[in-house]
Amino acid sequence: xxTVIKQEAKSKKYVLYMIGLFIVFxxxxxxxxxxxNKNYTLMIQEFGxxxxxxxxxxNILIALLTSRMVLFSIINYNxxxxxxxxxxxxxxxxxxxxxxxxxxxxxxxAFLSAVxxxxxxxxxxxxxxxxxVIALLFVIVGYFWIMYSIEHSKCKMKKAK
Numbered sequence: 001x002x003t004v005i006k007q008e009a010k011s012k013k014y015v016l017y018m019i020g021l022f023i024v025f026x027x028x029x030x031x032x033x034x035x036x037n038k039n040y041t042l043m044i045q046e047f048g049x050x051x052x053x054x055x056x057x058x059n060i061l062i063a064l065l066t067s068r069m070v071l072f073s074i075i076n077y078n079x080x081x082x083x084x085x086x087x088x089x090x091x092x093x094x095x096x097x098x099x100x101x102x103x104x105x106x107x108x109x110a111f112l113s114a115v116x117x118x119x120x121x122x123x124x125x126x127x128x129x130x131x132x133v134i135a136l137l138f139v140i141v142g143y144f145w146i147m148y149s150i151e152h153s154k155c156k157m158k159k160a161k
Contacts, residue, residue, distance in 0.1 A: 001076070001079075001080075001150055001151055001152075001153050002147060002150050002151040004079060005072050005075045005076055005079065005150055008075045008078075008079065009071060009072065009075060014071060014074075014075060017071055017074065018067055018068070018071050021066075021067035021070050021071060022063050022064060022067040025062065025063035025066045025067055026059060026060065026063035028063075029059040029062055029063060030059060033055060033059065033127075036127065036128060037127045040052055040056075043055070043127055046127075047126055047127055051126045051127060051129065052127075054126075054129065055127060055129065055132065058132050058133065058135075058136050059132075061136060061139075062135060062136055062139050065139045065140065065142075065143045066139055068143070069139075069142060069143050069146045072146060072147070072150055073146065073150075076150050076153065080153060
């Protein structure tokens with residue numbers, strides 16, 4: 001089934017979807033970087049060009065993998081009329097993790113206190129690089145889970161009378 005999905009993803013319609021999804025997800029992670037660290041110029045001054053380049057590279061990897069997961073889930077749904085198991089959960093968990101860790105501390109404290117959790121994320125070195133790496137690992141695990149789920153999904157075919 002994954003071969004059919006990959007072939008379908010090459011069509012113009014789905015290439016445009018992929019570009020749109022990539023822009024949205026990359027924009028989200030750049031926004032979260034800016035919320036936590038103001039902007040890339042200030043990040044370069046504080047952490048150096050190497051750390052900022054790694055942040056941007058991880059943003060691109062997360063955006064690519066998440067876009068591909070979502071696109072393949074959309075195509076799979078259009079072909080099979082069923083979603084891969086966990087296709088909605090992994091991107092949502094990663095987004096929530098990103099919001100709670102990369103986002104501005106004031107917003108995080110307000111959100112967590114609203115749900116009764118009284119702690120603040122510790123500001124880690126290198127602009128919270130550890131949290132971003134953990135988010136990337138979540139996305140990688142989710143990506144392989146979705147690909148496995150699509151590959152082992154069954155196509156619902158109507159029996160001929």
